Amino acid sequence: MNLKKPELLAPAGDFEKLQFAIAYGADAVYLGAKRYSLRAMAKNFDEETLRKAVRYAHNAGCKVYAAANIFARNDDLTSLPEYFSQISQAGVDACIVSDPGVFSILRDAAPEMNIHISTQANNTNYMSAVFWQRLGAKRIVLARELSFKEASEIRDKAPGIELEYFVHGAMCISYSGRCLLSNFMAGRDSNRGACAHPCRYKYSLVEETRPGEYLPIEEDSRGSYIMNSKDLCLIGFIPQLIEAGISSFKIEGRMKSAYYVAATVKAYREAIDDWFSNRSLYESKKGHYLSELKKAGNRGFCSGFFEGGPDSSSLEYNFDGGDAACDFLGTALSYDEKSGLAVIEQRNKFSLGEDLEFFTPHGKGFTQNIKVMLDMDGFPIKDAPHPKQLVMVGASQPVAPFSILRRPKKIDD
Numbered sequence: 572m573n574l575k576k577p578e579l580l581a582p583a584g585d586f587e588k589l590q591f592a593i594a595y596g597a598d599a600v601y602l603g604a605k606r607y608s609l610r611a612m613a614k615n616f617d618e619e620t621l622r623k624a625v626r627y628a629h630n631a632g633c634k635v636y637a638a639a640n641i642f643a644r645n646d647d648l649t650s651l652p653e654y655f656s657q658i659s660q661a662g663v664d665a666c667i668v669s670d671p672g673v674f675s676i677l678r679d680a681a682p683e684m685n686i687h688i689s690t691q692a693n694n695t696n697y698m699s700a701v702f703w704q705r706l707g708a709k710r711i712v713l714a715r716e717l718s719f720k721e722a723s724e725i726r727d728k729a730p731g732i733e734l735e736y737f738v739h740g741a742m743c744i745s746y747s748g749r750c751l752l753s754n755f756m757a758g759r760d761s762n763r764g765a766c767a768h769p770c771r772y773k774y775s776l777v778e779e780t781r782p783g784e785y786l787p788i789e790e791d792s793r794g795s796y797i798m799n800s801k802d803l804c805l806i807g808f809i810p811q812l813i814e815a816g817i818s819s820f821k822i823e824g825r826m827k828s829a830y831y832v833a834a835t836v837k838a839y840r841e842a843i844d845d846w847f848s849n850r851s852l853y854e855s856k857k858g859h860y861l862s863e864l865k866k867a868g869n870r871g872f873c874s875g876f877f878e879g880g881p882d883s884s885s886l887e888y889n890f891d892g893g894d895a896a897c898d899f900l901g902t903a904l905s906y907d908e909k910s911g912l913a914v915i916e917q918r919n920k921f922s923l924g925e926d927l928e929f930f931t932p933h934g935k936g937f938t939q940n941i942k943v944m945l946d947m948d949g950f951p952i953k954d955a956p957h958p959k960q961l962v963m964v965g966a967s968q969p970v971a972p973f974s975i976l977r978r979p980k981k982i983d984d
């Protein structure tokens with residue numbers, strides 16, 4: 572069987588994350604322009620940065636998809652035509668929309684633009700896929716709530732449209748995009764990209780005549796997070812997804828760090844490439860991919876709806892998440908072969924004498940004891956007190972561009 576390699580699609584919350592996604596192996600990135608994207612809190616891209624991002628990505632052979640997938644209100648519509656011609660002129664490869672009105676404005680304003688139908692449109696069946704195809708959409712992003720069996724059936728019955736499938740990242744406890752928890756509890760509209768994630772909050776039980784007496788729902792000193800879904804992780808199901816003909820494997824997380832993007836993209840890049848080069852290599856490395864994914868922030872992993880549906884084991888009751896088996900300490904900006912010094916932009920504190928790891932876009936990376944640490948004037952220092960401070964550290968091996976300095980914690984395989 573001649574199988575097509577799927578596209579690996581990564582989140583790009585800002586220009587830096589886009590660079591890391593590309594360096595670590597993404598075939599395409601999705602991003603939000605300043606308005607109309609479902610990630611209001613991500614830094615997003617203004618017109619000029621968007622042009623720069625598209626140029627940068629295209630030079631690296633990577634595609635760029637721009638999200639305009641809010642549930643638009645009347646007031647949003649007026650400026651949409653101008654916005655769509657801007658992103659079209661910037662050269663993005665496709666625009667992601669969910670609303671039929673927005674779809675229609677896009678068709679008129681930029682008729683040549685490829686259109687992807689967002690998961691916000693709740694694409695749950697093959698007739699919906701055929702409907703969007705007939706209207707001219709190139710791709711649909713399948714609802715996260717679909718099982719693999721349902722996704723495969725859509726593939727069979729709607730062969731003329733590309734299918735994008737979420738393989739990794741945070742899950743909503745509600746139907747994706749149909750949740751008002753954040754609107755009610757924090758006054759922030761989750762359907763306009765401003766979700767405050769109240770499903771991750773810690774909840775207790777209160778008897779109505781005893782206000783202030785919080786009864787734990789579970790007997791656990793850390794409380795109970797009754798709506799806190801584990802993250803989706805389908806690294807173990809790569810063969811099924813490829814054989815089913817899924818066109819694009821999507822990683823969630825435009826709000827996550829550059830390190831998260833790098834680590835996740837690298838694990839999936841490796842898994843896909845390994846499977847295509849040697850099936851048994853992929854099988855033998857499943858534990859390795861998972862262990863690498865655990866080194867970036869996560870709430871524990873589950874397979875979501877892939878195998879039929881989540882159950883209570885898909886929830887993380889004991890903590891609100893963000894746990895990672897490695898601390899993200901900094902990014903390598905440059906390396907000088909003569910002096911053996913790498914310039915690091917610090918993200919979290921590290922100190923002279925520590926055993927740290929250079930995580931690299933290609934290959935295994937290496938462990939480095941920090942024996943030399945200098946400020947940018949060349950004076951020895953023991954640590955760097957300010958976030959984003961530039962420091963030079965001695966490295967025993969060349970440090971590739973976009974390498975990441977991280978501190979391993981205890982790894983739980």
Ligand code: SF4
Pocket residue numbers: 742743744745748750751752753761766767768769770771
């Ligand atoms: S509150 Fe939770 S379930 Fe609701 S939209 Fe936000 S992340 Fe999703």
